Amino acid sequence: MVSVDLSLPNWVEEWARGAPDLKVSPPGPKSKEIIAKDRRYVSDAYDRLFQFTMKKASGSAVMDADGNVYLDFSSGISVMNAGWSNPKVIAAIKEQAENLIHSMANDAYFDKEAEFAELLAEISPGRALESSFFGNSGAEGVEAAVKLSRYYTKCSEHIVFMGSYHGRVGNALALSSRVKFKYGHGPFPSGVFFAPYPYCYRCWFRQEYPSCDLLCIDYLRKAILEFGGPSGSLASVIVEPLQGEGGYIAPPKEFMPRLRRICDERRMLLVADEIQCGLGRTGEVWECNSTETVPDILITGKALGGGVPLGAIVAKKDIMNVWRPGSHSSTFGGNGLSMASGMAHVREILEERLAERSRVLGAHAIERLNEMKDHHEIIGDVRGKGLMIGVEMVKNKETKDPLLVPEIQGLMWRKGLLMITSGMYGNVFRIAPPLIISREQLDLGIDLFESAVTETEKRMEAGR
Ligand SMILES: Cc1ncc(COP(=O)(O)O)c(C=O)c1O
Known part of the structure; x- marks a missing residue:
């Protein structure tokens, strides 16, 4: 096995190497000024976790408006996989901006769009997905997958999973499971059926893996498909191979292959939403690869654009080919900046073997977190794969009652560690730093996390 260099890349700026480094207690005066203006003029819909402002970023560190430097365990929600301000991505964006920003993908051909689609075909699971459609976000990718799976199968219903998150618009929101996101925005299209995801820590059926033999899959097959309401007009099963917003839940290895089998038997398409878990995050280029599952349509986004808005579906050729010119479209799909930036970012992930690095660092982090x-x-x-690790916080181990975590999160932020949460109860910390993070920085972040946990436990013991 080739060894993996776990130090920070040379290009990471000096100020970012010493993260965290707080100059003033956050939020400092400049941050407060920005936040006040934002509060006045920007919608409150964004769920800002920290009183935190973004100024610049490098490697696995972010600086706020007051010069405070934070160690980043979020990658901007799994976007900056090859590191913040990666020089190859910046160079590609600069060069492209000087030549062509808007590529008129609706009406013209563009070399980088064809080139990027070729690259995605080459790295697709089983090299079986040969045709791409580019949009501007993950949710747009989900929308495209829903439309394509309906168009191809001439069916209109979908199976999705409890805890799923697929985005905030139209069909993507209808396919997502949390009340918080859907509240007040209905009605939603019918024909969406929610199946239990293998959330083994809180098994829906109070079973234990492996003796359960994946009862949740059995339930999907025998209860939902037969008696759970579908009319038989099922177009697709849409699944996150490792659930993200649901709480960083890695399903047992049999899960995806069994879904594949059910889809084949029932002539449904298998759609893998790898928007959050793809592109090296879980220690594989695609999480589907870990079980050799080939989906019919793969949805990608987030890290795909290297920080520039981009989402895509990559599908089997015979499926994509059913769309006729005009069947789907987007003014900015395949635009100059997103193609240049995205291609540079994906190439960096591949050339620097960041999936492998993620696997090695993730195994180390999981071992420490389990201790x-x-x-x-x-x-x-503690669960997950690669650098997509979830740490679920509870009031006590026996009852598993979810612990409210904003206090721990605030403590970490004040120590200079950016860590965000997920999970159905919002009590799962995500450890998802840029994949170029050094082992030293990863350990430092885990130490800071532990000190915040210890402080919280002491306070709880004291009944405060
Ligand atoms: C699995 C998954 N699907 C879809 C989306 C939606 O992507 P976007 O926010 O780019 O629309 C997300 C975003 O978090 C996601 O994690």
């Missing part, structure tokens, strides 16, 4: 779990009553579960 921590043995010493801390409020750490209920």
Whole structure:
């Protein structure tokens, strides 16, 4: 096995190497000024976790308007996989901006769009997905997958999963499971059926893996498909191979192959939403590869654009080919900046073998976090793959009652560690740093996390 260099790349700026480094107690005066203006003029819909402003970023560190430097365990929600301000991505954007920003993908051909689609075909699971459609976000990719799967199968219903998140517009929101996101925005299209995701820590059926033999899949097959309401007009099963917003849940290895089998038997398409878990994050280029599952349509986004808005579907050729010119479209799809930036970012992930690096660092982090779990009553579960790790916080290990975590999160932020949450109860910390993070920085972040956990436990013991 080739060894992996786990130090920071040379291009990471000096100020970012010493993260975290807080100059003033956050939020400082400049940040407060920005936040006040934002509060006045920007919608409150964004769920800002920290009183935190973005000024610049490098590698795995982010600086706020007051010069405070934070260690970043979020990658901007799995976007900056090859590191913030990666020089190859910046160079590609600059060069492209000087030549062509808007490529008129609706009406003209563009070399980089064809080139990027070729690259995605070459790296697709089983090299079986040969045709791409580019849009501007993950949710647009989901919308495209829904439309294509209906167009191809001439069916209109979908199976999705409890805990799923597929985006905030139209069909993507209808396919998502949380009340918080859907509240007040209905009515939603009918024909969406929610199946239990293998959330083994809180098994829907109070079973244990592996003795359960994946009862949740059995339930999908025998209860939902037969008696759960579908009319038989099922177009697709849409699934996150490793659930993101649902709480960084890695399903047992049999899950995806069994879904594939059900789809084949019932003539439904298997759609893998790899928007959050794809592109090296889980230690594989695509999480589908870990079980050798070939979906019919793969949805990608987030890291795909290297920070420039981009989403895409990559599908089997015979499926994509059913769309006629005009069947689907987007003014900015395949635009100059997103193609140049995205291609540079994906190439960097491949050339620097960041999936492998993610696997090695992730295994190390999971080992450390599991040791921590043995010493801390409020750490209920540690799970995930590569650098997509979830740490589920509970009031105590026996009851598994979810612990409210904003306080721990605030403590970490004040220590200079950016860590965001997910999960159906909002109590799962995500460890998802840029994949170029050094082992040293990863350890430092875990130490900061542990100190915040210890402080919280002491306060809980004291009944405060
Ligand atoms: C699995 C998954 N699907 C879809 C989306 C929606 O992507 P976007 O926010 O780019 O529309 C997300 C975003 O978090 C996601 O994690």
